[in-house]
Amino acid sequence: xxxxxxxxxxxxxxxxxxxxxxxxxxxxxxxxxxxxxxxxxxxxxxxxxxxxxxxxxxxxxxxxxxxxxxxxxxxxxxxxxxxxxxxxxxxxxxxxxxxxxxxxxxxxxxxxxxxxxxxxxxxxxxxxxxxxxxxxxxxxxxxxxxxxxxxxxxxxxxxxxxxxxxxxxxxxxxxxxxxxxxxxxxxxxxxxxxxxxxxxxxxxxxxxxxxxxxxxxxxxxxxxxxxxxxxxxxxxxxxxxxxxxxxxxxxxxxxxxxxxxxxxxxxxxxxxxxxxxxxxxxxxxxxxxxxxxxxxxxxxxxxxxxxxxxxxxxxxxxxxxxxxxxxxxxxxxx
Numbered sequence: 001x002x003x004x005x006x007x008x009x010x011x012x013x014x015x016x017x018x019x020x021x022x023x024x025x026x027x028x029x030x031x032x033x034x035x036x037x038x039x040x041x042x043x044x045x046x047x048x049x050x051x052x053x054x055x056x057x058x059x060x061x062x063x064x065x066x067x068x069x070x071x072x073x074x075x076x077x078x079x080x081x082x083x084x085x086x087x088x089x090x091x092x093x094x095x096x097x098x099x100x101x102x103x104x105x106x107x108x109x110x111x112x113x114x115x116x117x118x119x120x121x122x123x124x125x126x127x128x129x130x131x132x133x134x135x136x137x138x139x140x141x142x143x144x145x146x147x148x149x150x151x152x153x154x155x156x157x158x159x160x161x162x163x164x165x166x167x168x169x170x171x172x173x174x175x176x177x178x179x180x181x182x183x184x185x186x187x188x189x190x191x192x193x194x195x196x197x198x199x200x201x202x203x204x205x206x207x208x209x210x211x212x213x214x215x216x217x218x219x220x221x222x223x224x225x226x227x228x229x230x231x232x233x234x235x236x237x238x239x240x241x242x243x244x245x246x247x248x249x250x251x252x253x254x255x256x257x258x259x260x261x262x263x264x265x266x267x268x269x270x271x272x273x274x275x276x277x278x279x280x281x282x283x284x285x286x287x288x289x290x291x292x293x294x295x296x297x298x299x300x301x302x303x304x305x306x307x308x309x310x311x312x313x314x315x316x317x318x319x320x321x322x323x324x325x326x327x328x329x330x331x332x333x334x
Contacts, residue, residue, distance in 0.1 A: 001026075001058055001060060002019050002024050002025065002027070002059065002060070002061050002062075002063065003026075003027045003029060003055055003056060003059040003062045004019075004026065004027070004029070004063045004065060005028075005030070005046065005062070005065060005066035005090065006064075006065040006067065006105075007026075007028030007029065007030050007041075007065070008031075008032055008034055009030075009065060009168070010166060010167075010169050010170075011105055011164060011200055011204065012028070012030070012063070012065040013167075013168050013200075014168075014201050014203065014204035015063050015204040015207050016034070016039060017201075017204070018201070019208070020038055025040075026038070026040065027039070027040040027041075027042060027059065028040070028041050029042045029044055029046075029051075029052070029066070030042075030043065030044075030066065031043065031044075042054070042055050046085075046087075046089060047078075047081050047082060047085060047086055049092065052086070052089040052090055053092075053096060055093070056090070056094055056096075056099055057097055058097075059097065060099065060100050061100060061101040061211050062094055062099055062101070062102045063103050063105070063207055063211070064090050064102060064104045064105060064145070065105040066082075066086065067082065067083050067105070067141075068134075068137075069134060070132075070133075071131075071285065071287055072271075072285070073132070073268045073271050073282055073285060074133065074271070074272070076133065076134075079133055079137055080133075083138055083140075083141050084137050084141055084144070087104070087140075087141035087144055087145060090102070091144060091145065091154070091156075094154050095153065095154050099154060100155060101155045101156070101214045102145060102148070102154055102156045103156070103157055103158075103159060103207050103210050103211050104141065104142065104156065104157070104158045104159065105207070106138055106158045106159060106160040106161075107134075107135075107160065108160055108162050108163070108226070108296070108298060109131070109132075109134065109135040109138065110126065110127075110135060110138050110139040110142055110160065111125065111127065112127060112131050112287070112291065112296065113129070113131075114131065114286075114290055116193075116295040116296065117295060117296050117298070118194075118295045118297060119297065120296075120297065120299070121298060121299055121301065121302060122160070122224045122302055126139055127139075131286070131287040131290075132285070132287055142158045142160070142224070145157075146222050146223070147222075149221045151216040151217075151221060152216070155216065155220075155221045156214075156221065156222065157214060157221060157222065157224070157225065158223075158225070159203070159206055159207055159210060159224075160224055160225060160227065161203050161227045161228070162195070162228040162297070162298055163196070163197040164198055164199075164200055164203055165197055165198075165200065165318075166199050166201060166318065166322050166325075168200070168325070169200075169322070170330070174330065174333075176243060177246060177326070177330065177331065177334055178334055180243045180248040183250065185248075185250040186253035186255055187253065187254045187255070188236075188254075188256075188257060188292050188293055189255075189256070189257045189260070189292065189293030190256075190257075191234045193234060193235075193292065193293040193295055193296070194295050195232065195234070195235055195296050195297050196228045196230045196233065196298065197228065197229070197230040198227055198228045198229045198230065199311070199315075199318035199322075201312065201313050201318070202227070202229045202311040202312060202313055202318070205311075205312050206227040206303060206307065209303075209309055210225065213306070213308075218306075223302075223306070225302055225307060226298045226302065227300055227303055228297075228298055228300050229313075229315070229318075232295070236292075242319070242322065242323060245319075245323040246327055247327075247331075257289060260284065261286060261289045261290065263289075264282075264286045264288065264289045267282050267284060267285075268285060268286060
């Protein structure tokens with residue numbers, strides 16, 4: 001039996017689909033029911049040790065993808081309890097229920113430090129200062145999972161993806177397409193800063209490879225693996241074809257990094273001073289301004305060597321599948 005926490009999310013759904021495709025028994029633990037009747041769906045909260053322990057009962061392998069994602073300033077309510085406390089609950093439940101393997105979904109943001117990274121790998125240091133609380137909490141979660149690896153007990157590893165995209169992406173694309181629809185799509189910077197991305201199905205494949213390779217005598221236990229499937233590309237050059245495929249032909253306006261960073265700094269300062277009822281969010285932060293205009297890209301050489309990871313879906317096919325979902329499912333809701 002496999003357990004996927006956050007199985008209704010972008011990454012979780014892809015993992016569930018691949019497990020089902022190879023005939024595995026799958027249980028999903030999420031805040032909402034999973035739509036596939038072949039799945040044993042458990043509705044619950046990571047913050048409840050009892051609910052997490054129940055979800056882990058009778059399970060051999062756990063894919064822990066669930067997390068609270070929010071890169072706004074400050075400390076969003078509940079983020080520590082979900083991302084750190086929830087992960088600790090998963091680890092404790094795995095140990096108590098004699099689960100054999102735990103694969104944790106981390107993020108490239110755990111090493112984001114307002115400095116350029118080109119061709120980075122798993123040895124990149126953790127930040128001297130965190131760009132946002134999400135990064136800090138995911139770092140603590142990643143460290144806890146890796147530290148809990150035990151050759152004679154629970155075997156663990158962490159998967160550290162670059163920017164994830166694909167079907168069921170309700171984090172990145174809704175905002176992008178809404179801006180394009182409003183004629184507010186604009187480029188920040190001169191286009192020289194590059195990032196890389198990973199299609200959700202390729203990322204799911206990496207998770208399954210990690211689970212299959214986890215063994216007491218393998219180097220996978222206690223390890224971290226960066227996963228990407230895309231050559232570095234500027235963010236705006238990456239998303240523009242998706243925008244155009246959805247029928248928008250935006251006039252791409254430009255804003256320099258200096259101006260954008262200045263606006264973001266001022267907006268964040270206002271956010272800290274203003275009552276939450278007056279200003280509930282920050283559309284442009286220093287993190288966003290910097291990350292979209294500077295190199296922040298990685299390689300997957302370690303995963304290729306130790307897990308045998310190679311993308312199973314080409315970039316063209318990933319683009320076609322994603323745009324089909326955008327047009328059929330997401331666009332009608334905007």
